[in-house]
Amino acid sequence: MTRSTKTIGLKEAAARAAAALKERPEICLGGLFKQSRPVALVRALLATGADGLHVYSSPGAGYDVDLMIAAGAINEVFVPGVTLENRLCPNFRTAVETQQIKAHALDALTVVGGLMASAHGVPFQPIAALKGSDVLKHNPLITPFDCPLTGQPLYAVPPIRPRVTLLHAQEADRWGNIRHLSTMVYADQLMARASDMVIVSVDRLVDDDVVLDDPRSVTIPAHYVDAVVEVPYGAHPTASFPNYAMDEEHIDAYADLGDAARRGDGAGLAAYLEQHVTSAPDQTQYLHNIGEARLSELQAEALAL
Amino acid sequence: MSMDFSPLEQMTVVMARDLADGELGAAGAAALVPMAAIALAREMHAPNLTVGGEMFFNPVAGHLYPSMLDDRALGRCEASETFIELFGHSHHGLDFFFHSGLQIDRYGNINLHHVGGSLHAPKMRGPGAANLSYCHTSTRFYICPTVHNVRNFVDTVDFITIPGNMSGPDSKAAAGLVNEGPRLVVTPRAVMDFDPETLRLRLKSVHCGNSIKDVLDNTGFTPDVPENTGRTPPPTADELAVLRGKIDPSGALRA
Numbered sequence: 028m029t030r031s032t033k034t035i036g037l038k039e040a041a042a043r044a045a046a047a048l049k050e051r052p053e054i055c056l057g058g059l060f061k062q063s064r065p066v067a068l069v070r071a072l073l074a075t076g077a078d079g080l081h082v083y084s085s086p087g088a089g090y091d092v093d094l095m096i097a098a099g100a101i102n103e104v105f106v107p108g109v110t111l112e113n114r115l116c117p118n119f120r121t122a123v124e125t126q127q128i129k130a131h132a133l134d135a136l137t138v139v140g141g142l143m144a145s146a147h148g149v150p151f152q153p154i155a156a157l158k159g160s161d162v163l164k165h166n167p168l169i170t171p172f173d174c175p176l177t178g179q180p181l182y183a184v185p186p187i188r189p190r191v192t193l194l195h196a197q198e199a200d201r202w203g204n205i206r207h208l209s210t211m212v213y214a215d216q217l218m219a220r221a222s223d224m225v226i227v228s229v230d231r232l233v234d235d236d237v238v239l240d241d242p243r244s245v246t247i248p249a250h251y252v253d254a255v256v257e258v259p260y261g262a263h264p265t266a267s268f269p270n271y272a273m274d275e276e277h278i279d280a281y282a283d284l285g286d287a288a289r290r291g292d293g294a295g296l297a298a299y300l301e302q303h304v305t306s307a308p309d310q311t312q313y314l315h316n317i318g319e320a321r322l323s324e325l326q327a328e329a330l331a332l
Numbered sequence: 333m334s335m336d337f338s339p340l341e342q343m344t345v346v347m348a349r350d351l352a353d354g355e356l357g358a359a360g361a362a363a364l365v366p367m368a369a370i371a372l373a374r375e376m377h378a379p380n381l382t383v384g385g386e387m388f389f390n391p392v393a394g395h396l397y398p399s400m401l402d403d404r405a406l407g408r409c410e411a412s413e414t415f416i417e418l419f420g421h422s423h424h425g426l427d428f429f430f431h432s433g434l435q436i437d438r439y440g441n442i443n444l445h446h447v448g449g450s451l452h453a454p455k456m457r458g459p460g461a462a463n464l465s466y467c468h469t470s471t472r473f474y475i476c477p478t479v480h481n482v483r484n485f486v487d488t489v490d491f492i493t494i495p496g497n498m499s500g501p502d503s504k505a506a507a508g509l510v511n512e513g514p515r516l517v518v519t520p521r522a523v524m525d526f527d528p529e530t531l532r533l534r535l536k537s538v539h540c541g542n543s544i545k546d547v548l549d550n551t552g553f554t555p556d557v558p559e560n561t562g563r564t565p566p567p568t569a570d571e572l573a574v575l576r577g578k579i580d581p582s583g584a585l586r587a
Contacts, residue, residue, distance in 0.1 A: 129452060
């Protein structure tokens with residue numbers, strides 16, 4: 028017997044995720060806002076026609092969740108903050124305002140606490156630091172209770188157990204040991220331990236020795252990882268520091284198309300989805316569409332930090 | 333009256349002056365002015381101020397970025413953490429934090445969820461917010477919107493995302509909000525603070541280039557205007573030199 032590698036292709040990864048999500052639609056996305064989002068995996072999943080999803084994330088998301096909504100893949104959003112930071116997410120707004128999707132009022136501690144309960148194998152995580160916000164009246168995941176030791180009023184959040192978690196990191200070995208080289212690792216480690224199936228895209232695969240020479244730099248051990256996919260620029264248009272910066276221009280242009288769709292002109296957004304999602308799930312073609320010059324700029328920006 | 337500094341630079345120095353040496357605090361997404369304020373305080377009078385609580389410690393950025401949760405804004409930093417540690421920080425609280433919102437009301441409550449309609453059938457859906465805890469587990473927080481008009485300063489918010497003083501001392505206590513909560517509201521036009529008796533907003537000072545009438549005309553309720561309402565002390569030459577030379581060389585605060 029020889030040890031099995033966990034490297035698979037993008038299409039196979041998407042097919043596995045899609046099949047699992049048909050059993051239970053809870054999907055969780057790694058990274059935060061415009062950093063280290065598994066966007067290539069999301070595009071490939073959307074190309075399978077996935078729909079009816081309940082999306083979770085670290086507590087802040089933007090472009091990718093908005094794109095999934097534009098593609099009609101999401102029914103319910105369990106992400107506390109959905110924003111492009113410099114502007115609002117247009118398709119998220121439209122879909123909530125027209126009641127096509129439900130966006131739950133949540134907070135960071137509920138999401139992180141639920142992932143902690145799942146990762147730690149306990150029936151709930153207590154949260155003490157929630158007071159005064161109207162979010163507490165609407166948050167579907169929390170139950171008030173009194174602390175059995177002190178009597179203090181607390182909230183219990185049950186385990187959040189994503190059926191599939193998609194992550195993006197910079198490096199992995201063929202066994203699925205993941206290395207984040209970015210400054211922050213967000214909630215990626217927690218999600219990997221909280222989920223049924225974990226698929227990770229990385230900008231590049233590295234030799235076994237890279238991992239063995241520096242085991243403390245492995246952020247997620249292969250034990251928690253089901254499959255790893257080498258996808259150059261797999262986070263684009265979000266960032267994968269220190270390899271490449273976020274493509275703010277691309278995200279802004281996308282948001283302009285979403286805003287136009289809000290005003291009744293959906294042709295541009297439809298063309299975007301056709302070009303980047305429906306007809307180009309292959310990363311080589313996607314990167315060709317973005318253009319080598321632009322990718323070099325993003326690489327240079329990250330390198331200059 | 334001509335000004336040789338921008339409204340955002342004025343906001344930056346007001347908040348920087350209120351941060352003390354040795355404190356711990358941070359800002360979150362959409363935090364251009366708070367990050368500048370923290371950096372200016374560290375340069376001017378608070379070298380032992382620790383930037384922490386948002387998954388990293390003491391970033392050394394080359395220039396300002398709109399979000400603090402961004403590897404570019406971190407530049408190099410001394411250490412990084414994850415959302416697991418953020419869970420702990422949120423319970424322990426920081427010394428200071430910063431918030432803004434779609435709507436801010438006369439008690440300093442902040443709405444980031446929806447304007448009009450209801451949560452699940454909103455007229456306008458906002459972004460929501462991630463951290464709802466720092467506003468009350470931290471010693472205090474600052475409200476610093478980069479616009480000040482009748483649309484974002486309203487009598488009562490449609491939804492309380494970030495609680496300020498609720499509807500006064502009794503409701504604040506009933507909600508279990510035991511810390512100071514919002515200390516200052518710093519806008520491009522003015523500085524407001526809270527009457528200690530009623531916990532309602534009152535005008536504290538008006539920035540150069542604005543009159544009290546300008547501020548009132550652009551506020552969707554009538555805040556108290558104490559007799560001693562004065563001019564906001566403008567940035568000093570030293571503050572501007574440090575701000576433009578070391579913290580914001582690309583002029584993001586002047587854009």
